[in-house]
Amino acid sequence: MPKPDLNDLVAFLTVAREGSFTKAAASLGISQPFLSQIIRDLEARLGVRLVARTTRSVAPTEAGARLASAIAPDLEHIASELDALSAFRDKPAGTIRVSLGEHAARTRIWPKLPAFLEAYPDVKVELAIDHGLTDIVAEGFDAGVRLGERLARDMIAVRIGPDLRMAVVGSPAYFDRHGKPTTPNDLIEHRCINLRMPTYGGLLIWEFEKDKLAQNVRVDGQLVVNSTGHALTGALGGLGLALVMEDVARPHVASGELIQVLDEWCPSFEGYHLYYPSRRQASPAFAAFVSALRS
Template sequence: MPTIVLGRLLPANPDLNIEVIVDYGLTDIVAEGFDAGIRMGEQVAKDMIAVRVGPDLRMAVVGSPAYFQRHPKPKSPHDLTRHNCITIRLPTHGGIFAWEFEKKGQELKVRVEGQLVFNNIALRLGAALEGLGLAYMPEDLVRTNVQAGTLVHVLQDWCPSFPGYHLYYPSRRQSSPAFTLLRDALRYRD
């Protein structure tokens, strides 16, 4: 997930107030009266203006070395149906999230099962580190654990990158100077 640094805006602009609401739902920002929202690029409605605020992302299937001492590493996404997978329930997907894969143009969604279901990324990471199953996590969030050897990344060739986070807002919206300042500060630069 991108790190949003608001310190560049607030000390220099004491009249600028920012309210941040974190929600896994696909909130209608117009109906709710918000100026803007942040979503994955593929989730932004076509009638919105989208500004990239983070790099492309990639998912990773990870498990602990202890888990892999008891279970063979999956060689394809279909093998996941024989594993204890740590799943996530997201309101944006209408239930348990199906893990998404792609290789050589072949897209595949796998409905995995397991003993644990969370709606929180930190709990999934903790369960994977404890050896309780395999987790499907943003690669940047598990990179340090993989490098340290506390997690093992599998199925790497099935996990392509996808559009990262975008700030989005209605196209009919007249931008205030404060909103323009926020948008420009959050804009992703390679």
């Protein structure tokens, strides 16, 4: 039986990880028909079906799942070693893939990117905006960005931002009609903009604390969104109260477009960290990226 090519195995693993030929082809930088042919040829050489195709999705068969589980660690190790070879270049080079949320990207990454990319022209940075709790190892990312309280213990974490706070905000027109809450429990009587959590699909519980007294409130309202950016837009439009990052709301509060309430009930919490597997061998490009975010 002819042995499969390493590139064919990488293509298969990408399809299995993405669950889509279209997404996998985009990730690999090849056409979808060409990728489909690679998988068909690999299946023909191995004599087994590796992926089950439907009109809506692609999933590994039992044989495919076993193959993916067996080769993923080895291919990850090979990729890490290839990245490490850049240490022998005059300048850091390679691609750095990072999974993170929209707020972290806008406030912690974008401000540092122009100078970093100019300093290291041979380094590429891929930012994948994902509001869920992505498994960066399984999904093939070099690193992720999360709040300090949500970090896994088996990861190396590097703090890249200050403490943060949440803010409850509403428009002046909204408060003219409905008044202002003075305690978190008052929110039950207000129209609040709910946030649908991406990981489990439930609605975000609004958490508050004052003098070590915690109050968690399940708010209600006519509008549900899946990003704090849309919640802020709804608040600006007078559609209800929104719970958003204070730094995002601050310009609108300063301009008078929004009013912040329950300020004393919103304590600060640990800010963003860049995290990555403890077994990852840091390439010069990745080390430079970490250093740029810490500075």
